[in-house]
Amino acid sequence: MRKKIAAANWKMNLTYAQANELLDNLFSKKYSLSENQQVVIAVPAPYLHLAKEKTQGKNQVFISAQNIYTKKSGAYTGEISVEMLQSMGIEHTIIGHSERRDYFNESNEFLKEKVDICLENHITPIFCCGEALEVREQNKQNQFVAKQIEESLFHLSSTDIQKVVIAYEPIWAIGTGKTATSEQAQEIQQFIRQLIANKYDAATADAVSILYGGSVKANNAKELFSQPDIDGGLVGGASLNAEEFAAIINALA
Numbered sequence: 001m002r003k004k005i006a007a008a009n010w011k012m013n014l015t016y017a018q019a020n021e022l023l024d025n026l027f028s029k030k031y032s033l034s035e036n037q038q039v040v041i042a043v044p045a046p047y048l049h050l051a052k053e054k055t056q057g058k059n060q061v062f063i064s065a066q067n068i069y070t071k072k073s074g075a076y077t078g079e080i081s082v083e084m085l086q087s088m089g090i091e092h093t094i095i096g097h098s099e100r101r102d103y104f105n106e107s108n109e110f111l112k113e114k115v116d117i118c119l120e121n122h123i124t125p126i127f128c129c130g131e132a133l134e135v136r137e138q139n140k141q142n143q144f145v146a147k148q149i150e151e152s153l154f155h156l157s158s159t160d161i162q163k164v165v166i167a168y169e170p171i172w173a174i175g176t177g178k179t180a181t182s183e184q185a186q187e188i189q190q191f192i193r194q195l196i197a198n199k200y201d202a203a204t205a206d207a208v209s210i211l212y213g214g215s216v217k218a219n220n221a222k223e224l225f226s227q228p229d230i231d232g233g234l235v236g237g238a239s240l241n242a243e244e245f246a247a248i249i250n251a252l253a
């Protein structure tokens with residue numbers, strides 16, 4: 001079922017003590033979540049256990065990994081498996097963030113394998129897509145994003161694609177303070193939903209949560225999240241401040 005989600009991506013930030021403090025601060029803030037709303041916090045792997053412990057008893061608040069490997073276990077030094085997440089009660093992971101695509105050469109084909117191992121093991125993939133500035137300048141963003149989605153997701157059944165959360169994150173808006181306007185984000189996210197409807201059907205497309213990411217802040221979240229095809233946000237920098245992220249959660253309402 002389509003959910004509204006405020007997702008935090010801490011990336012490779014914070015010490016253990018700072019992570020501890022941020023979680024305590026965040027959970028001391030007032031925020032309310034209605035039945036179809038969720039908070040997902042993607043923390044660095046060494047803090048998964050700490051974060052998971054702190055969410056005990058908190059409904060609709062989930063801790064997420066930022067990445068996983070394509071294999072269940074074995075000789076893959078330094079990697080994290082879905083089996084490990086499962087064994088800790090972690091139910092989400094980000095997949096294919098543009099930073100991983102760029103710095104670690106993750107291809108659409110490789111990400112397809114990651115999506116598959118997540119779904120086989122009941123982990124929700126938060127699948128990131130989005131174009132670089134050169135692509136947007138040539139007005140080729142729709143084709144670019146369509147290829148990412150088609151090559152990594154369109155082998156899935158209708159039931160399975162509904163379990164994927166898609167995050168549209170234009171690379172030119174990440175960490176730059178340059179947000180896509182709500183019209184720009186709505187336009188491409190409507191295109192993504194239509195792409196899913198064309199491949200599957202309208203009911204399938206309607207059930208998929210599509211988040212926007214790229215310089216989401218407390219002061220622009222409400223406008224972005226009120227667009228019909230923006231089901232929440234994947235938030236980097238602003239999620240490192242409890243006050244700011246609590247305001248973003250409240251903007252889901």
Ligand SMILES: O=C(CO)COP(=O)(O)O
Binds near residue numbers: 009177216236237
């Ligand atoms: O990459 C992002 C979330 O995954 C967005 O980062 P910023 O919110 O810092 O622009």
